[in-house]
Amino acid sequence: MKKLLVYALLAIWVFAGLGTQGVQAKGAQQYGEISFDHVSYLATEIGDRVAGTTGEELARDYIYQTFEQLGYQPEVQPFSFSGPNKNKIHSANVTAVKPGRSKHEIIIGAHYDTVNRVEGVDDNGSGVGVMLEVAEKIQNIDTPYTIRFIAFGAEETGLRGSNYYVSQMTKPEINHTKAMINLDSLAVGDMRYVHGNAGKKGWVRELALDISNELDIDLHVNPGLNPHYPKGTTGDWSDHAAFKEAGIPFTYFESTNWEIGAQDGYTQTREHGSIWHNPLKDNMAFIQSEFPGRMKEHLQSYSRILTELVQRVQPNSKGQYMPWLSKQ
Template sequence: MKDMKKLQLALLAGLLVLSGFTIQAKAAPQNHPGKLAYKHVEYLTEGIGPRVAGTENEGKARTYIAEELNKLGFKADVQPFSYTRKNVTKNSANIVALKDSKKTTKQIIVGAHYDSAKIGKGADDNASSVGVILETAKKLQHRNLPYDVKFIFFGAEEEGLQGSSYYANNMKNAEIKNTIAMINLDSLLAGDNIYVYGSADQGWIRDLALNIAGKKKIPLETNPGLNPEYPAGTTGDWSDHAPFKKAGIPIAYLEATNWEIGDLDGYTQTIEHGAIWHTENDNLTFLNTAFPGRPQERLYQFTTILTELLADMKHEVK
């Protein structure tokens, strides 16, 4: 019976071709969100490898990011800094690029660190966020916005938030006052669920992101507050949003993890394999094998959310 159905379908296809019709598989759109982000993740992790702060590979990643930003027409400025840790002084740098609206001095900062831990290749933590921001920058390249968008890629996050602290600590009062929000991205590929957080007293960016995700049918959540140390909707100060939050700037933080397992603190990212970040499993080969389709899905989800979020904050410009 199955062979007969196959024969019938083959004959039908042949008749359609003879009649001037062709049957083609539906190709995925070339501009599908997340595709370009994946290519960036692939290059950073497989083309360069681990990007430990202060090493040659961190410098290679910095050069790559700056070149990609320059290709998009953004002038990538390198902000070098030094820091001392365990009596050792190291050099690193932030990469800063501005999408200038030409209309206002108000700005939104979008940031992520590009260095990685010594173990693994840093696909989840944090090439994923670099890829999402670079693709979002391309999507917004020719889009008119009523505010500036400043893309910052931080060095040496794994050494104690060195890059973000250096940038935030050197902001002048006028820039702090004119910064509408800081959106941080960290570790987007591996987690069982996707989240957005805000600060306890200023959660409007978080709520806007949740609203956007709902309209796009993307299952974005926030911290459910099962751990009293981290109230619902908030998170800890362990990533690059923290220095900006300390400066009084409204923050949002996007990541993929699982707040309902382990110590209920968001550190244990997956039910099946526990934490991925800072382990040998933080590479694309493992992630694609252990969670088929998850890396691509996460990059699609976060690229879509971030792009729409940056285009929908116009009501906050005053």
């Protein structure tokens, strides 16, 4: 019954809210508003999206249909893995490609599954919302490179979707992927962060910081208070990890607080500690009540930065990509 009801709601949403005129109207919205609408739908209309469940399947279909209504040609990449009881769990990634002037790619990814009994507003409806907003904002922009959007399934069960995606990449595809941008838990943390590789491979992080300064957005890096995570870097606990392992430069946006708790980014707020994975906290009612205005501000900030960032990289004569601080 729940599945039929949500499919009916999806049909109403597609034909009444996201027909051609609906997409155009949404494209005129202020930064963050599109993201907020997507987060609200995922959290309150679908609810928890545990890997292999109807909830995850409904979220997958919602993301697919959103890309489709925006004019993309999305694809589903199914995969399976063994559950804790040796049962087979089926999940999938959803991909959509924005062609650019070059076939070299930048990947923007966010996982859409949740843990059990959690609406997943922060973790990770927020990341999916920003990804879909950026897909809408840039759909008619002539970008210098191709942008591949990926909604990953089954992140919460061991980064399954991103690991599977990278495992299926050929060497030429890896070589043509110039960066992976990961969006995870953006809504609630005390501060907004951007992480990246150590050394020269951290150039996307530095570009994001330059853009945030221009836009007067307060974007931080991990200050390196915990010696296990040097300044500007982060741990391998989200969907960027497989790409990093493959040698692809990564950037990871998140909202948390690296200055409290164990100084490892897991304690997100001074007032209420961690929000993610908590069924009493990672829901729309709690977040809107306890952090009024924060989620919309965060979604707006990340959407603005990322929409600008994907236009700020230009290829040189060797097909390599270098950051530029102004668009051509």
